[in-house]
Amino acid sequence: MVARFFRVAICHEKLDGSRPRPCLYYQLNQCTGPCAGLVGPEEYRAQVQEARLFLEGRDKDLLARLKERMQEASRHEQFETAAHYRDLVRSVEGLSVRQRFTSVGLEDQDYLAHYREGDNPPREVFQMREGVVASRREFSLEDPQESDEAFTAAYLQQYYASAEGIPQEIYTLTEPAEKDLLEEWLAGRRGGKVRILSPQRGPKLSFLTTVAENARLAFEQSFRGGASQGVQEAEALREALGLEEPPFRVEAFDISNTQGTDSVASMVVWEAGKMRPGQYRHFKIRTVEGADDFASLAEVVGRRYTRQLKEGKELPDLVLIDGGKGQLRAAAEVLGRLDLVTLQVASIAKREEILYLQGRAGEIALEPTSSALHLVQRIRDEAHRFAVTYHRRLRSRRTFTSALLQVPGIGLSRARRLLATFGSVRGVLAASPEALEKQVGKLLADRIRHHLAPPTGGNADP
Structure with a gap:
């Protein structure tokens, strides 16, 4: 700082x-x-x-x-x-607002707040234990278009799926969607009752407001800050991994699929202290059938750096893989075949948040408050978000096209045109008769509405 x-x-x-x-x-x-x-x-x-x-x-x-x-x-x-x-x-x-708070009556509670803007929705978390703010963490989520209620629910699931301790009370500015189910799930993980509360007045609301302001400041640093913002994190990562120099550029990879279908990969870039969305890339998996993350990673890492070498473009200082030892080994073997044995490769295992570095024996377990761990988590979460978003888009297109092809008179080219125009089945059904008829004519427009309209009335069989 x-x-x-x-x-x-x-x-x-x-x-x-x-x-x-x-x-x-x-x-x-x-x-x-x-x-x-x-x-x-x-x-x-x-x-x-x-x-x-x-x-x-x-x-x-x-x-x-x-x-x-x-x-x-x-x-x-x-x-x-x-x-x-x-x-x-x-x-x-x-x-000048103090970063550590002491209080009476706030023990065993978490306070969570977020700031979101555009397609980069980091959520800043302050964890309070025994009346003192013990840790802070920042996340990016998969779908920035979600409502605040859905956004909060998704975040709670993501955060507490890997959190070591769950408090009796969790305070959020926005009440999450399906709060009762979340409380039941959290209680099962804690082994005791958990309440999710959204105060409307008083000192707890004031505290949440302070947390939200810290989230805004974190957003400003991550997405609007200058090149100097990440040097301390890069130095901390160098020390944690035992690298010779702080990594100036990190490229991270993640795989996403649904039971082996529509497999895709993402690559995101962190450079000079900032995420670089303009340099993100996504890949369709071409050579792998089924859900094989090792082979999928090998394919996309090979494709990425074969092209970089062929075009004479820069290589990163560190390649980061979302996964454990197996994923790390798959990526390292491909880089070895490309004669890139000096390119540093690391991975971070889900849930355990353990790091592995190619060529270094054993695991690297960092403290939850480590700035190096925070950096790796932020990059990993962004790679995951970008992969899942792309996967959902492809799956939605495939589902939409399949539904349209069931309509007599609709071929592949017309289905693709409708997809480009309306985006989804919901978009077609929401379109005005004039807009749909303009694309396919009145006869086909009536057929589409008849085939795609959800059934109404009646009761399901017992």
Whole structure:
């Protein structure tokens, strides 16, 4: 955090300007490069003093100093520098709300809140135990189009499926869909009663509001922050995995299918501290029949890096696989055949959240509060979301096309045209008669409505 905010050196280099070029921290805008003489002594001394004020909790003095420097930069038309200080002022003001809360009567409770915007819906979780905020975690979910109620229910299932402890009470801003079923499931996992509550007033609502603000700040950092945002996480991951250098670029893979049908894979990219949706890729599995994750991973990893080598494009610093030892081995064998034995490959096993690194014996178990684990989880969850979203889209298209082909007079080309126009069976049924007739004529439009309309009236047989 200190490096990200104040760009002071946190490495062990001599700060005498003798280094021929700065390290990764400078490239990620986390340091001004005193080791390579890229910043003057007076300017760097001022940076150190500001970092010291921050660490000592002297926010009032720090904010006054930062605002003065922002105004000075603006007067000299150094607008990029002024913008840096403006963002720094906002961050310090947000962090002036203490990150740890102590309270009476809040023991054995979890408080969950989220912030969502567009197609990137991270959910920030603060876990309270014995009156103290013990941990924090961020997730991205599969379908950003869900209602807040469905969104909350899906998140609770995802989070508590792997959580070690489940409290008596869980507080959310939005009451989840199918709350009774969730409470029953949670009670079974806990071995005792669990309540999901959504307070409308009082201190617990105030606490949830604070958690929601932290979720918003997490979103800003993850999806709008500059290149410097991830350097500490990258350094933590380097240390956790024993890598020679912090990974600047990570490419992660996941497989999705339904009982072996419509198998697809996703690849997502984390680079310079941010997810890069414009570089995501999805794959249809071509050579594997049935649900074989090992063979499917081998196929897509081989396809990805065969093409990268052929086109002379950059390779990642780390390949991340969603899975355990078997999936890791499958990916590593393919990379070996491509003579990419020096490319680092790691995997993360579901539920246990255990990491494995190719070439390193044994498992890597990180603390739940580890920033390295948080980074890997975030990338893994995004790969899973992207794979499942693509899989659902393909399955929906196949189901829709199959239903239309049952209508006399509808062939494959017309079914595809209707899919492109209306998107789903529900979309066809919701279309106005004029819109549907414009596509296929009145006769076929009547047939489609007759065949696709759900049955009405009557009772099911006992």
